[in-house]
Amino acid sequence: MSKQTQQLKGKRFREALQGSGLTGSQLARILDLENDQNITNWKARGVPAYMAGEVARTLIVEREWLEGRDVPMRTSTTERTPTPPENGSPIYALELRSPWDPGTSLEVDEVELRLYREVEFINGPGKVPRAEVQEITGPKLRFSRDTMRDCGVDPQNAVFAMNHCNSTEPLIRLGATVGIDTGMTRIVDGEMYAIDHNGLLRIKFVEKTPSGITLKSFNSKEYPDEDYDFDKIISQRFVILGRIFWWSYIRPLGSRSMA
Known part of the structure; x- marks a missing residue:
């Protein structure tokens, strides 16, 4: 500039x-x-x-x-x-917001994000069940275009998922909703990504190494670093789904934080 x-x-x-x-x-x-x-x-x-x-x-x-x-x-x-x-x-x-349901029309500044989650399926009789992270038809999340623009996210590339692991706590709580930019799969050291790891949806910081990548958890005391060389990346079906650009967690009244 x-x-x-x-x-x-x-x-x-x-x-x-x-x-x-x-x-x-x-x-x-x-x-x-x-x-x-x-x-x-x-x-x-x-x-x-x-x-x-x-x-x-x-x-x-x-x-x-x-x-x-x-x-x-x-x-x-x-x-x-x-x-x-x-x-x-x-x-x-504080501005009043109108309640909405799946049948409510989108506002001008809103888009619908698609849901991604783990899906298990069987290819045929006697086959071992296989898991994959796929888009699920039905559930949607309303999201602001302006917020995505602030994050540099194309609305067409935005999806959401649920966090089912405590490896990101306390930064991202177990059960939180996360926004994923599928248009950003290039690894930038220190950024957090959603990963399809052999059918398992994982949320990790990703860093490049000379021989592959390292996955890091915010909750590093319980989850040590994981190193993967290029052979493991291929054999274990590693797919970078996109960068985590947003997350949200609802805390019901009466819930207690875990020590």
């Missing part, structure tokens, strides 16, 4: 922040940032791409404008900037 582009993005962020009536500290709290230094940096260089969507929604401006593109700051579909409250509290509100 050129210095001129950074200056333009920084100028537009400052303008949007001033117009919102928020202070930098208030915005940092709303966005759940660790400190105000991010705000200071954004005033100089602009908002980074991975935060642009959330910041634009919070400040009620068009994301493309915030990113320095030649578009209006606001359009007829952009909400009006709210008046700052007299008590100086942050400007944000």
Whole structure:
């Protein structure tokens, strides 16, 4: 990014922040940032791409404008900037969401993610059952296009699955729903991927090695690193399904965290 582009993005962020009536500290709290230094940096260089969507929604401006593109700051579909409250509290509100079921039409900014899970089948009489990770017809998950854009995910490549192992705890809880970008199967060290390992759906950090790959678990105390050379990768039917870009876990009232 050129210095001129950074200056333009920084100028537009400052303008949007001033117009919102928020202070930098208030915005940092709303966005759940660790400190105000991010705000200071954004005033100089602009908002980074991975935060642009959330910041634009919070400040009620068009994301493309915030990113320095030649578009209006606001359009007829952009909400009006709210008046700052007299008590100086942050400007944000909980928005009511309509309940939905499988028959509810999708909103303009929503897509349906397909479900992937382990499936066991038999090729013929006397054959040993074989497992595979496949798309399951029926269950769908509603998801925001804007969120996927923030993550760099093409909606056509997005699927979801359930986490059935505690090797990712406490980062991703047992039973959590995960979003998978099937368009990103290239291994980037340190990224987390969904893997079809001989029919078993696994979620692991993947790192390349000179002889193959290493699978790492967030719960490394219980699950040590696993090394696989190229021969094992082929013989054990290793398939990288895609990068994990999102996860969610519902905690029912009364449930207790495991030590």
